[in-house]
Amino acid sequence: MPLPYYVSPEQMMKDKAEYARKGIARGRSIVALEYQDGVLLVAENPSTLLHKISEIYDRIAFAGVGKYNEFENLRIAGVRHADLKGYSYCREDVTAKALANAYSQALGNIFTEGLKPFEVEVLVVEVVDDANGKNEMYHVLYDGSIEDERNYAAMGGQAEEIRRFLKEHYREGIPLAEAVRLGIRALTVTQNKTLTERDLEVAVLDRKRERRKFRRLANGELRGILGRPDPPEGSRPMGTS
Amino acid sequence: MHEPWSGLFGRYVNTSFVDLLRQEAPDLLTLPPSAVKPAPADAHGVLGVPTGTTILALRYADGVIVAGDRQATEGYQVAHRRIEKVYKTDEYSAVAIAGAAGPAIEMARLFQTELEHYEKVEGDGLSLEGKANKLGQMIRMNLPMAMQGLVVVPIFAGYDLRRAEGRIFNYDVTGGRYEETDYTATGSGGKDARNTLKKLFRTGSSRADGIRWAAEALVDAAEEDVGTGGPDFVHGIFPTVKVITRAGFEDVPEAEVRAQCEAVQAARRQGR
Numbered sequence: 001m002p003l004p005y006y007v008s009p010e011q012m013m014k015d016k017a018e019y020a021r022k023g024i025a026r027g028r029s030i031v032a033l034e035y036q037d038g039v040l041l042v043a044e045n046p047s048t049l050l051h052k053i054s055e056i057y058d059r060i061a062f063a064g065v066g067k068y069n070e071f072e073n074l075r076i077a078g079v080r081h082a083d084l085k086g087y088s089y090c091r092e093d094v095t096a097k098a099l100a101n102a103y104s105q106a107l108g109n110i111f112t113e114g115l116k117p118f119e120v121e122v123l124v125v126e127v128v129d130d131a132n133g134k135n136e137m138y139h140v141l142y143d144g145s146i147e148d149e150r151n152y153a154a155m156g157g158q159a160e161e162i163r164r165f166l167k168e169h170y171r172e173g174i175p176l177a178e179a180v181r182l183g184i185r186a187l188t189v190t191q192n193k194t195l196t197e198r199d200l201e202v203a204v205l206d207r208k209r210e211r212r213k214f215r216r217l218a219n220g221e222l223r224g225i226l227g228r229p230d231p232p233e234g235s236r237p238m239g240t241s
Numbered sequence: 242m243h244e245p246w247s248g249l250f251g252r253y254v255n256t257s258f259v260d261l262l263r264q265e266a267p268d269l270l271t272l273p274p275s276a277v278k279p280a281p282a283d284a285h286g287v288l289g290v291p292t293g294t295t296i297l298a299l300r301y302a303d304g305v306i307v308a309g310d311r312q313a314t315e316g317y318q319v320a321h322r323r324i325e326k327v328y329k330t331d332e333y334s335a336v337a338i339a340g341a342a343g344p345a346i347e348m349a350r351l352f353q354t355e356l357e358h359y360e361k362v363e364g365d366g367l368s369l370e371g372k373a374n375k376l377g378q379m380i381r382m383n384l385p386m387a388m389q390g391l392v393v394v395p396i397f398a399g400y401d402l403r404r405a406e407g408r409i410f411n412y413d414v415t416g417g418r419y420e421e422t423d424y425t426a427t428g429s430g431g432k433d434a435r436n437t438l439k440k441l442f443r444t445g446s447s448r449a450d451g452i453r454w455a456a457e458a459l460v461d462a463a464e465e466d467v468g469t470g471g472p473d474f475v476h477g478i479f480p481t482v483k484v485i486t487r488a489g490f491e492d493v494p495e496a497e498v499r500a501q502c503e504a505v506q507a508a509r510r511q512g513r
Contacts, residue, residue: 055361076362080265083258083358087351088269 016117020142023119024066029156030123031186032063032137032149033170035179038127038205038213039135042183045201053203055214057082057094059127061205065156066120066142074103074122091211096126100138100146108144117142121155127205127213135205158190165189176204177225180217184226197222258358259351259379270382290391291320293345295430295462295469296327296337298398298409299438300423301451304486305398305407307335308455310430310463311478312470313342322470327481331356332489334372334399339428341391344383348393352376369401373410373418381416394427400485407485430462430469437461449501452482452493456501460509472502 028044030052041063043052052071053063056078064071078099086094103122111117119142126136137149152170154162165186174182180202184195202217209215217225255261262270296309309326312319320342327337328349336352338345355375360366367375376397383393397410409421424442426434437458446454456472459480463471472479479502482493 049364051364054364079358079361080261083354083361084261084265087258087262087354088266 017143020117020119024121025157027065027156029154029158029162029187030063030065031162031183032123032125032153033179033183034135034151036173036175038207039125040179040183041203043201044187044195044199046199053201058091058211059213060096061125061214063123064120070118071120071122096124096136096138100124100140103140104144104146107140107142111143123153123155125205127207129207161190162186180225197226256359256362258355291315291342293326293339293342295428295434295459296339296396297426297434297455297458298396299451300407301446301448304400305409306451306455306484307337307398308459308480308482309337310459310470310480314468322478325481327483329490333485335483335485337396340393344386344391345393348379352379369399369408373397377412377416377418380412384415387414396425396427400487430466433465434458434462453501455482457505460505
């Protein structure tokens with residue numbers, strides 16, 4: 001019987017991480033931005049049926065990049081987790097933090113125990129009812145590592161460049177239309193093309209809405225926002241669009 | 242196949258929240274018949290649990306109106322004066338509950354979660370017919386409890402976007418589902434409310450007329466049935482009235498319901 005090859009654990013983890021990162025880098029990116037009334041999620045996604053951004057619960061949204069079937073599994077698991085918890089306790093007890101931790105555990109286990117790691121990154125976002133409260137954004141990576149982000153977050157192939165762009169251009173309390181345009185500019189920062197409403201999937205968690213805060217922006221609405229260019233920098237007062 | 246993530250989230254592959262509960266947390270569902278002891282009844286055969294009473298639904302030009310009184314009765318006592326019997330289940334439907342209040346409210350909550358769960362997992366809502374069937378199955382699930390006296394008989398009403406009309410469904414204790422063309426009412430005062438609606442109902446009425454008839458039917462039920470609470474001008478308690486149209490679900494403001502109740506009372510005071 002031939003002896004199995006010895007692979008050091010260190011090498012194995014490295015290989016897995018590289019494999020997962022490659023898979024994720026092939027996918028298109030997603031950005032999340034905190035705006036005046038909540039959190040905006042923008043994805044480059046030409047499909048209108050296969051979503052990358054979805055509702056999980058009243059105040060919680062989900063976004064995934066990478067392999068569709070893998071993050072779709074995670075999304076459905078998230079909806080189940082949230083609905084079970086909300087039904088057995090109370091709707092307010094369902095939090096992004098608990099969900100992000102569950103994702104982190106699941107992805108971490110798959111990464112260490114599975115033959116093949118999930119080639120996904122997910123973002124779990126929660127909006128708070130109170131205008132002065134703190135929104136929560138948890139970014140969970142393929143190996144289960146988890147970070148909480150402030151103001152903006154980016155995932156996918158060009159995440160580094162997008163983050164650098166947003167660091168320079170993002171400011172707090174921007175209105176929705178401006179946030180949408182900023183998000184789209186961020187997505188195209190490494191590409192030489194313009195995105196129209198047909199290439200985009202855009203949704204918000206809007207704290208002004210009744211119970212269910214999640215809302216998708218329809219193509220017509222997006223077209224309206226994209227049609228209006230930003231006023232030149234410096235000429236506008238804060239908080240107007 | 243056993244997936245690594247299934248350890249965390251269960252082996253369940255379906256879009257029904259009720260099925261998920263059955264698998265993951267069966268203790269949150271209705272108890273099996275063997276676990277339910279016959280409820281103690283008093284000398285008059287009345288169970289010692291609060292029961293909700295009169296609920297009704299009727300169609301009008303733009304959709305449906307669903308209404309209910311606010312009283313829960315326990316034997317010959319008023320258990321609660323202000324309970325809600327009409328629940329929004331999603332943007333285009335509502336369920337009104339009569340019967341044992343505890344299981345009925347729980348069923349409404351479970352049904353609401355079921356519809357939302359389906360919508361989120363599938364990315365699209367159920368058809369109105371699908372929702373009505375699902376509720377029927379849930380009532381059937383409650384049958385062992387119903388045999389012990391904890392009967393739940395809801396009315397389901399909603400706006401059918403595909404057919405562009407309001408629709409009303411009535412149920413029996415076994416989960417049997419019956420669609421009504423014009424109006425329906427159930428609960429202990431249901432028969433009285435139905436009689437009133439029978440005399441007043443006209444197809445394609447206005448919203449104001451529909452709400453007025455609903456108020457009139459509930460006042461009649463309260464007059465004839467001890468278990469039904471009428472409009473209470475002293476404590477300021479008025480029936481719950483909801484409207485569902487193409488534009489979605491809407492709470493009828495209390496002031497509007499109050500005005501209609503006053504109009505009914507005023508007409509009666511003058512002997513009309």
